[in-house]
Amino acid sequence: MPHDGGKHRVVIVGGGFAGLGCAQRLADHDDIGVTLIDRNNYHQFQPLLYQVATSLLAPSDIAHSLREVFADQENVDVKLAEVSAVDPATRTVTTADGATWTGDVVVLAAGSQPNFFGTPGAGENAFPLYSLDDATRLRSRILGLFEAVDRDPTLVQRGALNFVIVGGGPTGVEVAGALADMINVTVPAEYRNLDASTARIHLLDYGDTLLRAFSDKAHGYVAEVLQERGVVLNLGTGVKEVGTGHARLSDGTVLASRCVVWGGGITGAPIAAHSGASPGRGGRIEVEADLTLSGSPGVYVVGDIANIPGPDDKALPQLGSVALQSGKWAADNIVADFQGKPRKDFVYRDKGIMAMIGRGAAIAEVGEHHHEVHGQLAHMAWLGVHAALMTGTRAKIEAVIDWGWDRFSKTGGPHVLDRGEEAQIDWDDDPTATAAIGSSAPTG
Ligand SMILES: Cc1cc2nc3c(=O)[nH]c(=O)nc-3n(C[C@H](O)[C@H](O)[C@H](O)COP(=O)(O)OP(=O)(O)OC[C@H]3O[C@@H](n4cnc5c(N)ncnc54)[C@H](O)[C@@H]3O)c2cc1C
Numbered sequence: 001m002p003h004d005g006g007k008h009r010v011v012i013v014g015g016g017f018a019g020l021g022c023a024q025r026l027a028d029h030d031d032i033g034v035t036l037i038d039r040n041n042y043h044q045f046q047p048l049l050y051q052v053a054t055s056l057l058a059p060s061d062i063a064h065s066l067r068e069v070f071a072d073q074e075n076v077d078v079k080l081a082e083v084s085a086v087d088p089a090t091r092t093v094t095t096a097d098g099a100t101w102t103g104d105v106v107v108l109a110a111g112s113q114p115n116f117f118g119t120p121g122a123g124e125n126a127f128p129l130y131s132l133d134d135a136t137r138l139r140s141r142i143l144g145l146f147e148a149v150d151r152d153p154t155l156v157q158r159g160a161l162n163f164v165i166v167g168g169g170p171t172g173v174e175v176a177g178a179l180a181d182m183i184n185v186t187v188p189a190e191y192r193n194l195d196a197s198t199a200r201i202h203l204l205d206y207g208d209t210l211l212r213a214f215s216d217k218a219h220g221y222v223a224e225v226l227q228e229r230g231v232v233l234n235l236g237t238g239v240k241e242v243g244t245g246h247a248r249l250s251d252g253t254v255l256a257s258r259c260v261v262w263g264g265g266i267t268g269a270p271i272a273a274h275s276g277a278s279p280g281r282g283g284r285i286e287v288e289a290d291l292t293l294s295g296s297p298g299v300y301v302v303g304d305i306a307n308i309p310g311p312d313d314k315a316l317p318q319l320g321s322v323a324l325q326s327g328k329w330a331a332d333n334i335v336a337d338f339q340g341k342p343r344k345d346f347v348y349r350d351k352g353i354m355a356m357i358g359r360g361a362a363i364a365e366v367g368e369h370h371h372e373v374h375g376q377l378a379h380m381a382w383l384g385v386h387a388a389l390m391t392g393t394r395a396k397i398e399a400v401i402d403w404g405w406d407r408f409s410k411t412g413g414p415h416v417l418d419r420g421e422e423a424q425i426d427w428d429d430d431p432t433a434t435a436a437i438g439s440s441a442p443t444g
Contacts, residue, residue: 007033007075008338011093011103013083013271015043015066017320018303019109020391021327022334027073029335034076035101037093041066041080043391044132047320048399050171052135054142054178055186056406056413061399063132064391083110088276088296105298105334108275108285109327112266112304112318115283119264121242122166126262129171137419141259142179144423150191158427158437159256161199164247166239168205169212170355171263173222176203177358180229185359190415201231202255206238211355211363213317214372218363221374225361239264245430254436258425266318268305280307281315289345291330300334302326308346316348320389325349354382359406 010026012019015038023036045062052059070076081095092102114128127138142163149160163179165172179201187196203210203226209219210226210233223233234249239260241248247260267283277293280286284307285293291308293299302308303323307315316322326346333343352366362378365371373381383403390396402413417423428434 007031008105009033009035009103010105010107010334011035011037011091011101012107012109013037013086013093014109014111014269014303014305015040015078016046016109016111016303017323018111018327018330019107020066020069021324022107022109022300022302022331023070023076025328025331026334027070027076030075032075032335032338035079035103036066036070036076037079037081037083037095037101038066039080039082040132041078042132043069045390045395046130047386048390049129049132049135050174050178051413052132053129053138053175054182055139055415056178057399057402058414058416059132059136061395061402062390064395069391083271084274086271086275086299088293088299091298103298105300105337107300107302107327107330107334108271108293108305109301109303109323110269110271110305111323112284113269114262115265115267116262117265119239119242122239122260122262122264125242125244126166126260128262129175130266137422138259138261140417140419140422142182143415143417144425145258146187146191146194147417147423148425150194153193153195155427156195156198159245159433160258162255162257162259163199163201164239164255164257164260165201165203165263166247166260167263167265168203168207168210168235169263172203172205172261173210173226174356175261175263176201176226176231177229177356177361180226180231181358184229186415199230202234202257203231204234204237204239204249206236206250208235210235213353214355214363214365218365218372218374221363222355222357225357229358243430243432245427245433246436248432254432256433256436266304272305275301277301282307284315290333290343291326291346292333292343297337300330302330308348310348319353321351322348354378354385356382 042063048062051057066078084096085094091106116122183199210222238250247255272279277285285301287301287306304318310316329346354364356362362382364373364378364381
């Protein structure tokens with residue numbers, strides 16, 4: 001029975017792909033009122049964070065105001081708040097400032113957070129890439145290092161142009177490729193006193209291949225493209241410790257570096273541990289096939305924060321497409337619930353996977369049979385798919401202009417150093433880095 005002024009009330013935590021997909025689907029139903037809570041007042045398009053970090057796109061290209069998205073849908077109310085707890089029994093959400101929101105149904109769509117796997121110093125000193133804030137911080141650190149070397153070229157000896165990227169999955173590969181393009185193309189055009197050939201990008205992974213989800217042929221292609229562009233591949237190697245000025249590798253090597261990028265893994269968002277459920281594999285919440293929390297039919301858990309059963313009972317991967325589809329599916333089940341109809345078990349439609357490696361180089365496995373394409377064609381497919389998925393026409397147009405500009409100019413996108421603190425580096429603060437530079441240990 002509808003209440004809350006004649007409407008059923010659905011409270012959604014998180015305005016990422018999953019939460020937004022769910023809210024947009026529910027917005028079509030006038031008898032449902034939606035409260036969408038997020039700690040940010042915008043939806044961020046995570047697959048393009050690396051392009052903000054490497055100055056290809058502006059932050060505004062990949063962030064879209066949630067209020068603007070729902071400006072024409074009066075039954076969706078956006079609230080800016082940090083959710084600190086969820087009570088599945090009463091379907092009540094509590095925010096950090098003590099406010100509470102109760103719904104007939106709660107949808108938990110709070111995503112992931114970086115997983116540093118207990119690596120000493122990584123949380124404090126490495127640069128994760130999970131939010132817009134992370135991306136602008138990393139962009140300022142990269143630009144801050146170029147500025148520092150432009151002023152004082154001797155800083156190269158102290159590792160100022162050594163970039164260490166941890167993780168050979170899509171995030172690590174995409175950052176490595178974009179950074180290589182920046183160093184090979186943009187930096188020589190803009191920093192006249194900087195010898196770009198002295199820069200080193202190290203891409204590390206404990207495994208022996210990059211982009212494991214792709215085929216063996218793709219593994220060879222990615223490695224070849226990155227090496228051609230000057231990326232040093234440290235496969236079979238991980239990071240044991242991160243300092244302010246160094247990374248200690250699992251083979252004992254110490255690399256002097258002021259920029260260690262963390263693409264080493266993710267775990268469920270912190271709220272997973274305060275949701276009344278015990279987080280399972282990967283710190284994520286196990287859900288039933290219909291996307292509800294076991295024993296709590298009024299609570300749905302969707303997107304990255306959930307272990308959603310897929311074929312062969314293996315959990316589905318943390319992908320934008322899984323998040324979007326699960327959010328929409330939850331909405332359909334919620335509507336069915338309100339109409340007294342049965343819910344349906346989630347079926348994921350796998351339309352393929354893609355990864356960008358750099359200018360003119362990408363891999364796409366498309367269609368049900370994952371037909372594989374490499375190179376320019378895959379690059380164009382990647383641009384088309386990502387532009388289509390972006391929220392808001394203005395963002396799509398601006399991104400396409402920036403991509404076109406990057407393709408035909410040498411200056412790339414907006415090189416804005418807006419986080420001044422990331423350019424303030426104390427070059428003497430790390431004795432391990434100083435010892436590594438002064439000894440025979442490689443500095444890159
Ligand atoms: C760098 C990077 C590159 C990626 N590339 C690809 C790709 O190429 N293709 C692909 O398919 N997938 C990619 N992914 C994965 C994809 O982005 C995620 O699977 C997807 O964003 C998950 O959506 P979600 O809605 O579950 O979570 P998110 O998009 O993380 O959204 C969660 C939302 O919840 C909010 N939130 C979290 N906790 C709280 C709280 N306590 N209170 C209030 N609000 C909260 C956050 O602010 C956020 O808006 C990439 C991810 C990253 C990080």
